Amino acid sequence: MSVRRHTVLPGFGFAMGFTLLYLSLIVLIPLSAAVLKSATASWSQFWATVTSPRVVASYRVTFGASLAGALINMVFGMLVAWVLVRYSFPGRRLVDALVDLPFALPTAVAGLALTAVYAREGWIGRHLEPLGIQAAFSPLGIVIALTFIGLPFVVRTVQPVLQNIEAELEEAAASLGASRWQTWRRVIFPTVLPAILTGFALAFGRALGEYGSVIFIAGNMPMRTEITPLLIVTKLEQYDYAGATGIAVVMLVASFVLLLSINGLQWWSRRYQDA
């Protein structure tokens, strides 16, 4: 690494050395070891593992539920951010703090709590049952858990952008004869859209890998409510290391693709924030 020395500050070598050493030992070497391990298996074996019917079904469950959860969060996250930024009401600060609860609450507790509430005899589940809706131990339960853990992402990415929209912009739209709805759709929404999409991608990415909160509420029936991370654990428990690694590599590739698109979205949304 070359340093452009226009500073008198000391300690670059030490700080950088420690950073790289630690990052390599804890993150980079273990991660690459896993990828290398998967390379020791033959391609046909790898392919057979990651395309077996039970694994493919788990992709469908994970991907579908993550998408549904992230979409719900896109709508309600935008709503919550809007309400927190634009309106004042009693308890607003408390609500603002509560939005971070899914970040702070251990996932196992979230799973346990959601199961308790949405199970057949739970506080909400008992009102859903007469309607013929089974929330816990069904794909819907997975969506509920993934909505919970993804909630803060959209709210926290949209909030600062909403805050930065200048009042003059909306006033100008209004004085030019736009209705409130038109202003919202033509002025406000396009400005926050990149942030909404970033939040959506973050929530989606988090949901794809989520394990703790889902396994409590999902019921974990093969082909129906079994998520991909759980299959990795199952394969490990059967000492099928090659199988577990193969599925893990598929997940790693998926999250890297997502990481790249999030970086792209971030770059896009910054243009608006810096304007």
Next chain:
Amino acid sequence: MARPTTARPGPAREPAVVRVALIGTALAFLVLFVCLPVVAVFAHALEKGLGAYLASFAEPDAWAAIRLTLLAAAIAVPINLLFGLAAAWAIAKFDFRGKSVLVTLIDLPFSVSPVVSGLIYVLLFGAQGWAGAWLAAHDIHVVFAVPGLVLATMFVTVPFVAREVIPLMQAQGAEEEEAALVLGARGWQTFWRITLRNAKWGVLYGVILCNARAMGEFGAVSVVSGHIRGKTNTLPLHVEILYNEYNFVAAFAAASLLAVLALATLLAKALVEWKSPELRHATRERAPFAEGRPVRS
């Protein structure tokens, strides 16, 4: 938000009916998805009365789980604090090529599924792993033992301090440090007296979040733990075991401890934000700070 923006003039506001409807919908959503589940944890924990609640903590396995959780956090949090400070010093105060790559790499554990985070250590140190034979020959246990739990906890909490402190230090620049050095202060003195003092709330903020994750991590430690009761069960894993044994009061009692930890985390976070308004803006954005540049306040 720092200040409510209700002082908007007439034309740029919605009718009262719309406002009330939007606030109502948002609150209903949060109650159904966030508040009720947390309340349910405490309600179920106390279902059979306070006696049964407290009795569940008299179990030696519960104490072992609590001790192990504290131990893992006591190792992972200080190490990641040191890492975060070193990374922030290098990234925020110096210019070098590949900075944005480094920042993305620091954020990497956030993009990796917790289960995969645990798996990579099993592949490295497990019986079938790269170092497995050597470790077995020297009678060193990493996987299905405490070192594995600590490593997995360290992995998932790597970014927490760094990602809070880097944008803050970047926003603060290096002028004060340069002035101190020119006036004859030594390097460490400058770091302690100026850099750390300026960034203290950001550091504390990162430590609070790092600690919450370290104590609450489930997926990664679940894979490396082996679930040996009283030996390799952290508190979140203990919750799962009790639940699978249909010991609901004890499961919810253990979960209630973690819920208290989460609420305390939120409170501490709010206090730090209240103490340091600039931090509030710098850390508002939870997204990856991929460009390695100051987050605007």
